[in-house]
Amino acid sequence: MSSSQHYDVAIIGAGPAGLAAAATAAERGARVVCIDANDQPGGQFWRHRPEDTHPEDDGSLHHDWKTYLRLRAGFDAAAAVGSLCFYPGRQVWMAQREDNGFTLRTTASAQAGRAAPGPQTVRATQLVVCAGGYDRQLPVPGWDLPGVMAAGGIQAFIKANGMLPGKRFVVAGTGPFLLPVAANIAEAGGAVAAVCESADLTGWFPHLATAARVPAKALEGTEYAKSFLKHRIPYRTRTVVTEVLGSDRVQAVRTAKVDSHGRTVQGSERLIEDVDAVGFGWGFTAQMELPVALGAETRVDDDGSLVGVVDSQQHSSVPGLYLAGEVSGVGGAALAVVEGVIAGRAAAASTAAQSSAAESSAADVRLARKAGTYRAFARAMHLAHPVPAGWQDWLRPETTVCRCEEVTAGDIAAAKEHLCATDARTMKSMTRTGMGWCQGKVCGFAVSCLAGTEGASAESLRSVAKRPVSVPVTLSELLTLEDEQVLETTTDH
Amino acid sequence: MSHKINATFNDRPLTAEDGTTVGAALMTNGVTSWRNTRKEGRPRGLFCGIGVCFDCLVDVDGEPNQRACMVRLTEGMRINGAEPDTAEEEA
Structure with a gap:
């Protein structure tokens, strides 16, 4: 049965980039569909307690919650008037490009409990992929012990559940993201034994001029410094976790200093005991399955991550495919929002009959300048927080x-x-x-x-x-591809 | 304030606040692992916490291989997994 609806613009993901893209495209007259794996909008950055049980989230665990509320208001307004159709709790497991646009196959994120209803097939003329990313990981002895989590996983646990996945934590890896994770743990009542940052923060010095151009609200670091002082969180630079110890769960970690070449320093080892949770994060990996499956051109960014190549309108090398947020370069939520707005405007404009070129150009320049500033900041961050060269020695x-x-x-x-x-x-x-x-x-x-x-x-x-099927699906779902082809062929003749 | 949800893990009572995920309900009830790996029988629980790694797979209401970090706990839910202490215990 090919009863799938055809939309002007499909948005994959309802995080910072997706919310901005969806609200912007709908505002500009496009018929928009948005699909997200989670039960409610926000993505990883603005993940929050379930709205049915905790409707009054005060945003205390979040950065720039005001921006979320503003984007969400636009998103909800578009949904209310029917120009935006939102399918939460569903994941796109396959995307294909066809003559008149894109075909997306979706599946429920969970088959048990409250399995989210939604169409198995969605078609749209333009596609904006805002799939976000997840913590990049480096293996270390003992990292498969229960109690070891991705740093972002610990934060997601706190934000979604209002509880902690342990009592005494070590947060390790590299990048400014370790700071909010540790601050969230402390504010939720957990103890942070140490934050181990592999980089030497002098890596920021050559880029301070760039960093200073970024509006204060994008600089999360200053807020977290206060929290670190208040909760007495030890922040150790040039320090890595070289081993996680425990029998059937985490009990301790071994740390070591790294030198300016990223190699561990012999004799600098220390044991941190009585630890029941460890969070690792070495920057982020963008969710590139769908852009790669659609044939989008990719590049390796300054952080070593594979990301999509886009033009000034966030348009990829594939006609009609836009990439916004981490999939076009890991750069955080503030950049993702700007890219989402740019992509949403461009996608809507290319489906609209009328163009409003004069009105657009001034805004385009302003958005492009903003994105440029955030990207320069992201680049400085990537260069200051490399994966330590000697990680394989552990x-x-x-x-x-x-x-x-x-x-x-x-x-x-x-x-x-x-x-x-x-x-x-x-x-x-x-x-x-x-x-x-x-x-x-x-x-x-x-x-x-x-x-x-x-x-x-x-x-x-x-x-x-390269994964033609981007999330595991059941055989019966694969069979729907076959059924549909048969039905479409029969209706054609 | 939200109410308590009553479910079971391996037929034992499991209680958590409404709105929590299955993974969070297990963790806060002292269960840190609920799956043993195929090859080495190593215990696994939550890792990525956002639906990417599939380490936290668990059987929910007879539906196998559900991501504990993605499924929300509901009243009467029957969760089944490996007992935490069954991995490599008899040494």
């Missing part, structure tokens, strides 16, 4: 790298040496890295680094992101 042969298929660093080293597995794709064939449930989303970056000789190559990262 691995032992028995350290798990691919969590799903339980492939160890030793397995990978052996395949590289004896089986010429020098890229992520060959490594997958030889060792099963990235072949499990997550399809390499978690280990893809690390495996690309381990297989290669100089970091993760673009080719490896592209092969990791």
Whole structure:
């Protein structure tokens, strides 16, 4: 049955970029559909308690909650008048480009509990992918113990549930994002034994002029400094966690100093005991499955992440496909909102019969300037917070790298040496890295680094992101593809 | 204020505030792992917390392989998973 509705613009994701894109496109007269994996809008950045049980979120755990409320008001207003159709709790598992636009196949995020209803197939002339990203991970001995989580996962847990996934935490990795995670833990009543930042913050000095041009509201750091002082959170720079210890859950971590070349310093090890939760985050990986599946041109950004190539209108190399937020370069929520507005305007304009060129140009210039400022800041951040060059030194042969298929660093080293597995794709064939449930989303970056000789190559990262089916679906859902083709063929003749 | 939801984990009572996910309900009831890996039998629980890693898979109301971080706890829900202490216990 091809009863799917056809929209002018489809938006994937309802985080900062998606909310902005959807509200903007609908405001400008487009018929918009928005699909998001979560039960309610906000994305990871503005994830909040369920609105049915906690309708009055005061935004105390959030940064720039006012912007969220403003975007949400526009989003809800568009939904109220019927120019925006929102399908929460559903994920797009396949996207295809056809003559008159895009076909999206969706599935419920959960098959149990309150499985979200929605159309299996959605069609639209223009597509804006605002899929966001998730914490990038580096394997470390013991990181598969229960109690170890992605730093963003700890924050999501707190924001969504109002509770903590542990009592005494260590937050480790690199980047300014570690600060709000630690602050959220402390404000929710948890103890933070240490925040371990691998970078030496002097990396910011060459970029201070760039950073100073960013409006204060984008600079989260200053707020968190206060929180760190209040809760006495130790912030240790040039420090990494080299091992997580415990039998059936986290009990302690071992830390070490790293030198200016990112290599661990012998004899600098310290043990932090009585820890029951650890959060790791090494920057972010953009959710690139759908853009890659649609054939969008990609590049490796300053942070080493694979992102989509876009023009000044957030338009990708694929006609009608726009990318906004992390998928066009990891840069945080403030940049994502601006990119969402730009993409929403452009997508709506290309479907509209009338054009309002004169009115647009001044606003276009203003938006472009704003995006440029935020991007310069993001670049400074990426350069100041690199993945430490010596991270592979922490691995032992028995350290798990691919969590799903339980492939160890030793397995990978052996395949590289004896089986010429020098890229992520060959490594997958030889060792099963990235072949499990997550399809390499978690280990893809690390495996690309381990297989290669100089970091993760673009080719490896592209092969990791190449997933025609972007989330696991049931066989019956795959069969709907077949049924529909048969039905469409029969109706044609 | 929201009310309490009553569910079960491996037939034992599991109570949590309305609005929590299955993963959060398990964690706050002292269950930190509910799956053992296929090869090594290692315990796993929440990791990415946002639906990406599939480490937190659990059986909910007879539906296998549900992401505990994505499913919201509802009244009478039957959750089944590996007991936390069954991994590599008999050494």
